[in-house]
Amino acid sequence: MSTPDMNRRKWLAGAGVATAVAAASVSRVAMAALPEAVQQTSADTAAPWTPPGVTGAGRPYNPVVTLNGWTLPWRMNNGVKEFHLVAEPVVREMAPGFLVNMWGYNGQSPGPTIEVVEGDRVRIFVTNRLPEHTSIHWHGQRLPNGMDGVAGLNQPAIPAGKTFVYEFEAKRPGTFMYHPHADEMTQMAMGMMGFWVTHPRGRHPLIDEVQRDYCFLLSAYDVEPGSMTPQVNTMLDQNIWTFNSRVFPGITPLVARLGERVRVRVGNLTMTNHPIHIHGIEFEVTGTDGGPVPKTARWPEVTSDIAVGQMRQLDFIADEPGDWAMHCHKSHHTMGAMGHGVPTMIGADHSGLVKKLQRVNPDSLVMGERGMADMGEMEMELPHNTFPMMTGTGPYGPIEMGGMFTTLKVRADQKPGDYSQPAPYVQPPGTQARLVDAAQTPPAARPTAGPAPSTPAAATVRKPATGGGHAH
Numbered sequence: 153m154s155t156p157d158m159n160r161r162k163w164l165a166g167a168g169v170a171t172a173v174a175a176a177s178v179s180r181v182a183m184a185a186l187p188e189a190v191q192q193t194s195a196d197t198a199a200p201w202t203p204p205g206v207t208g209a210g211r212p213y214n215p216v217v218t219l220n221g222w223t224l225p226w227r228m229n230n231g232v233k234e235f236h237l238v239a240e241p242v243v244r245e246m247a248p249g250f251l252v253n254m255w256g257y258n259g260q261s262p263g264p265t266i267e268v269v270e271g272d273r274v275r276i277f278v279t280n281r282l283p284e285h286t287s288i289h290w291h292g293q294r295l296p297n298g299m300d301g302v303a304g305l306n307q308p309a310i311p312a313g314k315t316f317v318y319e320f321e322a323k324r325p326g327t328f329m330y331h332p333h334a335d336e337m338t339q340m341a342m343g344m345m346g347f348w349v350t351h352p353r354g355r356h357p358l359i360d361e362v363q364r365d366y367c368f369l370l371s372a373y374d375v376e377p378g379s380m381t382p383q384v385n386t387m388l389d390q391n392i393w394t395f396n397s398r399v400f401p402g403i404t405p406l407v408a409r410l411g412e413r414v415r416v417r418v419g420n421l422t423m424t425n426h427p428i429h430i431h432g433i434e435f436e437v438t439g440t441d442g443g444p445v446p447k448t449a450r451w452p453e454v455t456s457d458i459a460v461g462q463m464r465q466l467d468f469i470a471d472e473p474g475d476w477a478m479h480c481h482k483s484h485h486t487m488g489a490m491g492h493g494v495p496t497m498i499g500a501d502h503s504g505l506v507k508k509l510q511r512v513n514p515d516s517l518v519m520g521e522r523g524m525a526d527m528g529e530m531e532m533e534l535p536h537n538t539f540p541m542m543t544g545t546g547p548y549g550p551i552e553m554g555g556m557f558t559t560l561k562v563r564a565d566q567k568p569g570d571y572s573q574p575a576p577y578v579q580p581p582g583t584q585a586r587l588v589d590a591a592q593t594p595p596a597a598r599p600t601a602g603p604a605p606s607t608p609a610a611a612t613v614r615k616p617a618t619g620g621g622h623a624h
C-alpha cells in the first residue's frame with residue numbers, strides 16, 4: 153500500500169467505486185436532417201430514464217439502468233415511437249485514463265439502450281457515419297423478415313453516409329439486443345452493439361415487477377498494450393473483458409435497498425461463454441432472449457453460464473446487506489491486459505537469474521515466484537494507455553481484479569429509487585474474517601480414542617489396479 157504508484161491506483165479505484173449514477177450528460181448535436189439524434193458524451197451510468205407523459209402502448213414502467221450506459225430518448229409521431237441511431241467511430245473510456253478507439257452508436261460503445269412497451273410501434277432511423285457499410289439486426293425480436301437486418305439477405309447494406317429506417321411492432325416483452333449484420337466480425341470487435349428492453353403491457357404472469365432493473369452486454373477486445381485500437385482479427389485471445397465496454401474498477405457497482413427485488417439482464421456478444429457469478433444471494437433465470445422462463449422450469453443458481461449470442465434475465469431478492477462481488481467466473485476474464493505467454497514461476501528460485509539478466513538490462517525483473525498477487529500493488533512502468541493486469545483497491549487493500557468484475561451493494565438505508573453509491577460496507581462487529589494466533593488455535597486432531605479398527609485392512613490404501621476403489 154506504500155508503493156509510489158499509490159496515487160495513481162487510488163485515483164483509478166476511486167473513480168470506479170465512487171462513480172455515481174450521473175445525470176445523463178446528454179447533449180443534442182446539431183445534425184443536418186437528424187434533429188433528434190442525441191449523443192452521449194460520458195461513460196458514466198445514466199440515471200434511469202422515465203419518459204415524460206405518454207408511454208406509448210403501455211402503462212408506465214420501471215425503467216432499466218444500463219451499466220455505464222444510457223437510454224435513447226424517443227419522440228412520438230402519430231402513434232409511432234421514433235428513435236435515431238447514428239453508427240459512428242467513438243472514443244470509449246473503458247476505465248478512467250484508458251481510452252479506446254471504437255465503433256459505436258451516438259457517441260459511445262455500446263450504443264444506447266432502447267426501451268419500449270409491448271405493443272409499441274417502433275420506427276428506428278439508422279444513419280451510417282462509419283467508413284464502410286453496416287446494418288442492424290434486432291436480436292430476438294418478432295418482426296417482418298425485411299426488418300431483420302441481415303445485409304444481403306433481408307436488405308441491402310446501409311452505405312456509408314446514408315440513413316435507413318426500420319419499423320416494426322415490439323410484439324414480445326423481454327430482453328433483446330441489437331448489433332450489425334454486415335462485416336459483423338469487424339464491427340462487433342470494434343464495439344457495435346446495444347441493449348433493447350421491451351416491458352410488458354400490463355401485469356404479466358411470468359414477468360415480476362422489480363424495484364431495480366440493471367442491464368449490460370458482455371464484450372471483449374484485443375487492445376495491444378500501448379495502443380488504442382482493437383485488433384479485429386483476434387478470435388479468442390482478447391485481453392480486455394468488459395461489461396458494456398468498461399473494465400473494473402471502471403464498472404459502476406449495482407446498488408439495491410435491502411429486501412428489494414432486483415433484475416440483472418445480461419447478453420453475451422463475445423467469442424466465448426461467461427459464467428456470471430453473484431455473491432451473497434441466489435437468483436433464478438427468469439427469462440432469456442426467447443422469452444420468460446415458465447416457473448416450473450426455474451431453479452436457484454449463484455452462477456449462470458451465458459453462452460455466445462445468449463441473453464439471461466437474473467432475478468433475486470437483495471436480502472443480504474454488504475458489498476458483494478459480481479463477476480465472470482473465468483478468472484482470466486477478471487484481469488486486464490497481460491502476456492499469456494509468460495511461464496508460471498511459482499516455486500522457482502530465480503534470484504541468480506535476475507542478477508544475470510540485469511547485467512544485460514538493468515531494468516530486468518522476474519516476477520511470479522510467490523504467485524501473481526504482488527502485481528496488485530507493485531509499481532510497474534506500463535506502456536502509455538495500458539490497462540494494468542490487476543488493479544482496484546477496496547477498504548482492506550488491493551482487490552486484484554481488472555475485467556468483468558463489479559460489486560452489488562445492498563444497504564438497509566438506501567432509499568427506493570436512489571442510485572447514488574453508498575460508502576464501503578462496514579461489517580457488524582464479529583462478522584468479519586480476522587487474524588488469529590495460530591499457536592492458540594491448534595487444528596482438530598484425528599480421533600485417537602475409541603477401539604482400534606477391527607481389521608487392519610480398513611486402513612490400507614488399495615491401488616486402483618486392485619479394483620477395490622478408494623480406501624478411507
Ligand SMILES: [Cu+2]
Pocket residue numbers: 393425426427480481482485556
Ligand atoms: Cu468471462
